[in-house]
Amino acid sequence: xxxxxxxxxxxxxxxxxxxxxxxxxxxxxxxxxxxxxxxxxxxxxxxxxxxxxxxxxxxxxxxxxxxxxxxxxxxxxxxxxxxxxxxxxxxxxxxxxxxxxxxxxxxxxxxxxxxxxxxxxxxxxxxxxxxxxxxxxxxxxxxxxxxxxxxxxxxxxxxxxxxxxxxxxxxxxxxxxxxxxxxxxxxxxxxxxxxxxxxxxxxxxxxxxxxxxxxxxxxxxxxxxxxxxxxxxxxxxxxxxxxxxxxxxxxxxxxxxxxxxxxxxxxxxxxxxxxxxxxxxxxxxxxxxxxxxxxxxxxxxxxxxxxxxxxxxxxxxxxxxxxxxxxxxxxxxxxxxxxxxxxxxxxxxx
Amino acid sequence: xxxxxxxxxxxxxxxxxxxxxxxxxxxxxxxxxxxxxxxxxxxxxxxxxxxxxxxxx
Numbered sequence: 001x002x003x004x005x006x007x008x009x010x011x012x013x014x015x016x017x018x019x020x021x022x023x024x025x026x027x028x029x030x031x032x033x034x035x036x037x038x039x040x041x042x043x044x045x046x047x048x049x050x051x052x053x054x055x056x057x058x059x060x061x062x063x064x065x066x067x068x069x070x071x072x073x074x075x076x077x078x079x080x081x082x083x084x085x086x087x088x089x090x091x092x093x094x095x096x097x098x099x100x101x102x103x104x105x106x107x108x109x110x111x112x113x114x115x116x117x118x119x120x121x122x123x124x125x126x127x128x129x130x131x132x133x134x135x136x137x138x139x140x141x142x143x144x145x146x147x148x149x150x151x152x153x154x155x156x157x158x159x160x161x162x163x164x165x166x167x168x169x170x171x172x173x174x175x176x177x178x179x180x181x182x183x184x185x186x187x188x189x190x191x192x193x194x195x196x197x198x199x200x201x202x203x204x205x206x207x208x209x210x211x212x213x214x215x216x217x218x219x220x221x222x223x224x225x226x227x228x229x230x231x232x233x234x235x236x237x238x239x240x241x242x243x244x245x246x247x248x249x250x251x252x253x254x255x256x257x258x259x260x261x262x263x264x265x266x267x268x269x270x271x272x273x274x275x276x277x278x279x280x281x282x283x284x285x286x287x288x289x290x291x292x293x294x295x296x297x298x299x300x301x302x303x304x305x306x307x308x309x310x311x312x313x314x315x316x317x318x319x320x321x322x323x324x325x326x327x328x329x330x331x332x333x334x335x336x337x338x339x340x341x342x343x344x345x346x347x348x349x350x
Numbered sequence: 351x352x353x354x355x356x357x358x359x360x361x362x363x364x365x366x367x368x369x370x371x372x373x374x375x376x377x378x379x380x381x382x383x384x385x386x387x388x389x390x391x392x393x394x395x396x397x398x399x400x401x402x403x404x405x406x407x
Contacts, residue, residue: 046351047351048351181385296383296385297381297382297383297386298381298386299373299380299381299388299389300368300378300379300381301378302377302379315359315366316379318379318381326366328359347388349387
């Protein structure tokens with residue numbers, strides 16, 4: 001894109017209330033943050049967040065299996081991508097099968113879309129993709145506040161990095177809730193059964209029509225040769241795609257922490273220990289403050305490093321801004337010379 | 351989401367009450383917050399009759 005065209009697009013979006021800093025409502029669109037790990041194998045049996053932050057894998061009823069990686073392959077100007085590699089094919093596709101990448105957004109971050117008003121703005125989705133061979137998939141926006149209204153568009157993948165730009169018209173029906181709940185879903189359909197493919201692709205905003213969601217797509221699970229790479233995901237107000245909004249690593253990281261935080265090891269400790277090397281004493285409870293306030297009270301998971309407990313274990317209680325650890329089997333101090341050291345994860349994903 | 355066990359960590363009306371649950375094979379402490387997706391799923395499965403939350407020890 002020429003600089004003149006880029007400037008014209010940006011001005012066009014600014015005139016629609018978009019453009020500028022923070023125009024991209026997608027967090028971690030360049031796949032730089034991967035708190036859960038950089039690779040996860042044997043996936044496909046259930047949905048979940050596995051590697052790069054904020055991007056959830058949707059796996060429903062498929063026998064296909066895959067590896068998910070934060071990969072170093074990326075177009076110029078990017079260092080990372082999300083890579084999927086098929087490890088078990090599934091060529092007998094049942095009607096209820098569904099596989100794809102899901103990104104969920106809070107309604108309070110999308111009020112400037114003016115969705116559900118007569119002056120609803122168009123939004124433009126852009127991203128870079130490539131694969132092992134040509135394929136066609138669907139990108140969809142779904143409004144989970146208003147009976148799953150949705151709109152979708154196909155896009156093509158080749159063996160080279162390709163930038164995809166899709167402009168969705170504004171939706172004058174259904175306002176998005178101004179709260180911390182999931183309001184808008186961006187989903188990339190990579191494999192689906194007839195429940196999602198037997199109709200006509202819904203390319204205008206409309207009521208939920210399940211059969212019209214993923215029409216015309218290839219199947220990611222058609223071969224164990226199949227790969228899919230994506231990065232530079234951006235969703236912005238306006239009818240023009242602008243350059244991906246790069247931001248400092250620290251800023252993306254802090255945004256991700258609102259939804260998931262993995263502490264360092266030895267962040268939490270309970271100890272009534274006099275053993276060599278374990279002189280720290282915190283015998284009843286300890287508290288750690290989160291780096292940012294989380295979206296909701298998170299699910300907490302202990303990541304144990306070392307322990308010596310004669311009975312019971314530890315209990316965690318997390319709120320939006322802090323976590324508390326206490327021994328599960330002792331109302332008072334830990335017995336002498338006993339300890340638990342470790343970290344934690346806090347999950348407030350949508 | 352495969353939830354194989356769920357038990358309150360403290361009696362009712364206790365300030366630090368959570369649900370200790372095994373979800374997809376991992377032990378987790380789930381807050382009683384309807385905006386939390388794990389708690390929402392626990393409530394859904396309890397309503398469907400496929401999961402019971404045990405009282406605290």
